[in-house]
Amino acid sequence: MRVYGHKLPAMSSLLIWALLWEIVGRTGATFFIPPLSEVFVTLFKIIGTPAFLAALSETAQAFLAGVFFSIAIGIPVGILMGKSRLLDELLLPWVNIFVSAPLTALVPVLMVLFGFGMTSIVITTTLFGIWIIILNTRAGVRQINRSLVEMAISFGATPMDAFVKIYFWAALPEILGGVRIGVIRAVKGVIIGQLLISIVGFGALFELYATNFLMSHFWAVLIVLFALAFSISEFLAFLERKVAYYAAKR
Amino acid sequence: MSQTSQAFVDAHPSAQDNAVTVRGVSKNYGAVEALKNMSLEFPRGQLTSLLGPSGCGKTTLLKIIAGLLKADSGEIIVNGKAVTGPGPNRAFVFQDFALLPWASVLRNVAFGLELRGVAKSEREAKAEKYIKDVGLAGFEHSFPHELSGGMRQRVGLARALSVDAQVLLLDEPFSAVDEQTRRKFQEDLLALVANENKTFIFVTHSIEEAVYVSDQIAILLPRPSRVHEIIRPSNFRAKGIDNIRRDPEYLDIVDEIWASLRNYVE
Numbered sequence: 050m051r052v053y054g055h056k057l058p059a060m061s062s063l064l065i066w067a068l069l070w071e072i073v074g075r076t077g078a079t080f081f082i083p084p085l086s087e088v089f090v091t092l093f094k095i096i097g098t099p100a101f102l103a104a105l106s107e108t109a110q111a112f113l114a115g116v117f118f119s120i121a122i123g124i125p126v127g128i129l130m131g132k133s134r135l136l137d138e139l140l141l142p143w144v145n146i147f148v149s150a151p152l153t154a155l156v157p158v159l160m161v162l163f164g165f166g167m168t169s170i171v172i173t174t175t176l177f178g179i180w181i182i183i184l185n186t187r188a189g190v191r192q193i194n195r196s197l198v199e200m201a202i203s204f205g206a207t208p209m210d211a212f213v214k215i216y217f218w219a220a221l222p223e224i225l226g227g228v229r230i231g232v233i234r235a236v237k238g239v240i241i242g243q244l245l246i247s248i249v250g251f252g253a254l255f256e257l258y259a260t261n262f263l264m265s266h267f268w269a270v271l272i273v274l275f276a277l278a279f280s281i282s283e284f285l286a287f288l289e290r291k292v293a294y295y296a297a298k299r
Numbered sequence: 300m301s302q303t304s305q306a307f308v309d310a311h312p313s314a315q316d317n318a319v320t321v322r323g324v325s326k327n328y329g330a331v332e333a334l335k336n337m338s339l340e341f342p343r344g345q346l347t348s349l350l351g352p353s354g355c356g357k358t359t360l361l362k363i364i365a366g367l368l369k370a371d372s373g374e375i376i377v378n379g380k381a382v383t384g385p386g387p388n389r390a391f392v393f394q395d396f397a398l399l400p401w402a403s404v405l406r407n408v409a410f411g412l413e414l415r416g417v418a419k420s421e422r423e424a425k426a427e428k429y430i431k432d433v434g435l436a437g438f439e440h441s442f443p444h445e446l447s448g449g450m451r452q453r454v455g456l457a458r459a460l461s462v463d464a465q466v467l468l469l470d471e472p473f474s475a476v477d478e479q480t481r482r483k484f485q486e487d488l489l490a491l492v493a494n495e496n497k498t499f500i501f502v503t504h505s506i507e508e509a510v511y512v513s514d515q516i517a518i519l520l521p522r523p524s525r526v527h528e529i530i531r532p533s534n535f536r537a538k539g540i541d542n543i544r545r546d547p548e549y550l551d552i553v554d555e556i557w558a559s560l561r562n563y564v565e
Contacts, residue, residue, distance in 0.1 A: 196397040
């Protein structure tokens with residue numbers, strides 16, 4: 050955006066919202082919203098503490114494991130569904146149900162099946178992330194130009210060659226789009242897991258701060274989480290732009 | 300070239316050296332008969348066109364020869380061996396070029412060799428040679444979307460040449476490029492047939508193009524698909540490429556083919 054001929058950096062509008070937050074906080078209208086400046090002071094105060102770092106590492110481990118499984122299972126399953134009519138017919142209804150289902154309701158079942166530990170949290174995270182990755186990968190594979198596949202086969206490609214050298218790359222723009230949304234959903238999954246299954250990591254911090262009405266602490270942790278999720282999402286959007294040069298020309 | 304053509308015209312068919320033989324091939328798509336008991340011979344070192352109206356099964360036949368489609372019955376013999384699938388003795392040039400949009404010209408041209416497990420330095424050296432041969436020197440590191448349609452098909456051609464297959468299968472390779480580029484391609488193709496010792500099978504729907512480039516033209520007719528006629532132009536090719544299009548024999552053959560095809564054009 051330009052104001053009086055000066056180009057504003059991206060997301061300058063956030064400053065306006067930050068100012069509004071500060072003003073509302075200063076009026077003391079509600080304990081729920083402390084001034085933003087106070088939140089940031091708290092943020093820098095807690096960010097180096099052992100409790101915060103422990104929470105960060107616990108959350109990161111569960112999150113990364115969940116994202117890893119979502120991608121490592123989601124992409125091959127999506128490619129296979131896009132290639133095989135039979136698998137597609139078998140799995141698509143389930144994928145469609147799970148992608149739109151209120152997965153939070155499943156968490157108690159997971160607790161019964163997998164216990165109250167890390168396993169259940171990782172599975173919850175995976176369940177939040179995986180479905181959209183499968184759907185996008187499948188969509189990417191289905192729009193592949195048939196003659197690219199024929200070309201590879203005519204030059205002697207094995208099924209594995211076709212998988213790695215054609216299907217994956219041809220579907221990569223859609224796959225990255227799916228991974229980006231899947232990762233954002235996985236952030237939700239890991240926090241919901243940590244709140245519902247076992248009170249650990251950031252979930253534990255949220256619980257602690259909210260029940261003790263430590264609102265500036267609460268907001269500080271939330272801001273950290275938003276910033277992390279946003280950075281990951283932007284990084285994936287950056288990767289998507291790197292393949293955009295051929296996305297429109299397939 | 301003309302002397303060999305003449306020799307083939309005179310020779311008894313069984314004495315011919317055929318690179319590819321199609322014997323009694325049938326192919327159905329459900330209830331539709333795409334090919335019915337088709338037999339054809341493709342003399343070595345020559346260019347044979349498959350010409351016919353749409354729906355006559357010419358692309359189907361080409362894909363069966365390539366091993367991309369299975370025939371319901373009959374067999375394809377390439378260099379004395381029956382075809383069971385794609386093989387290194389045949390290379391395909393696609394109507395829509397079929398280039399990898401995420402790969403440079405160099406990698407695209409080398410892709411056939413890459414799939415055959417040729418080492419990177421070796422296949423790139425070979426690819427560079429053929430990129431030069433098709434007139435794309437300097438574009439090695441460009442991407443397909445940066446090239447014109449004609450240049451893209453040159454990449455497709457270089458890829459097919461670089462695997463050094465004895466038989467080149469071309470599926471309407473010039474139909475997606477503009478008229479002037481197409482003419483240049485046709486001239487280049489004649490040079491290619493003369494210089495490379497390869498057998499070309501060329502699918503086209505353009506009568507003029509078929510007569511211009513072919514040593515032998517197989518006219519296919521649809522419903523049910525069959526070989527209607529095989530034409531071997533005899534002597535105008537020796538008079539130089541600039542004179543082909545006004546040679547009386549060229550014009551006669553074009554007219555003759557049109558006369559037999561016109562009833563099948565809806």
